[in-house]
Amino acid sequence: MTSLSGLAQIVDEAARTATPIAQLTDSLPDLTVDDGYAIQALSVARRRGRGERRAGIKMGLTSRAKMAQVGVSEVIWGRLTDAMRLTEGAGLNRARYVHPRVEPEVAYILKRPLEGEVSAAEALxxxxxxxPAMEIIDSRYRCFKFALSDVIADNSSSSGFYVGGWAPAATDVANLGILMEVDGRPVQIGSTAAILGDPIRSLVAAARLVAKAGERLEAGDIVLAGGATAAYPLSAGQFVQTTFQSLGRLSFNVEA
Known part of the structure; x- marks a missing residue:
């Protein structure tokens, strides 16, 4: 069996060079979720070795429908680095990705550490x-197909993110309307309530899951709470804009 560090190198190189690869579980059907997280940690450690710095984490499978679709009862998470953060309004280089898609999210930034089992009040x-935020997800697996342990190993598909203007922590984001448009045409309409019923629940889950990995959320970390709608595929030449009720809007162009 290929070592976990060897698998991390495969996943890291696929992301670094925007090269599609076969699912890891094609040749390793017994690859576990814990293996996936170990590969993810080793892969992101390689990025940090190249000079990237910790920026926070992203949450995935945060809608009940997605959980049911893949047969799980727990959300998943991935790691964010500073190199993944994109300047709001700036272009997205399509050539850097294999199958890029975008989804609207809520972003939190922390003022103090958060760890383990916490209540929603403690998280807030x-x-x-x-x-408001938009995450760029990109599976490096061919045809955007994968098992759960595959996607976790691939940093839970997280590849980039845009964050809009920050609002006070007390802002109610439990059920805000969202409109995503591409070239002025609505492509996704939804609500932040699709994120576990309330995005703060995603932050609660983040504290718990990160603690299982022997880590904690740190002051200054950005936490992406998870997609509020289905992800939309991106092509060169598109102009993407998402408007969030009460939080404002953010946008970017997709460049070749």
Whole structure:
């Protein structure tokens, strides 16, 4: 069996060079979720070795429908680095990705550490501010197909993110309307309530899951709470804009 570090190198190189690869579980059908997280950690450690710095984490499978679709009862998570953060309004280089898609999210930034089993009130007390966001997800697996352990190993598909203007932590984001448009045409309409019923629940889950990995959420970390709608595929030449009720809007162009 290929070592976990060897698998991490495969996944890391696929992301670095935007090269599609076969699912790891094609040749390793017994690859576990724990293996996936170990590969993810080793893969992101390679990025940090190249100079990237920790920026926070992203949450995935945060809608009940997605959980049911893949047969799981728990959300998943991935790691964010500073190199993944994109400047709001700036272009997205399509050539850097294999199958890029975008989904609207809520972003939290923390003012103090958060770890383990916490209540929603405790999680909110650790929040410095909240903002509208868009995450760029990109599976490196051929045809955007994968098993759960595959996607976790591939950093839970997280590849980039845009964050809009920060609003006070007390801003109610439990049920805000969202409109995503591409070239002025609505492509996704939804609500932040699709994120576990309330995005703060995603932050609660983040504290718990990260603690299982022997880590904690740190002051200054950005936490992407998870997709509020289905992800939309991106092509060169598109102009993407998402409007969030009460939080404002953010946008970017997709460049070749």
């Amino acid at each position: 007390a650790a929040v410095e501010a909240v903002a």
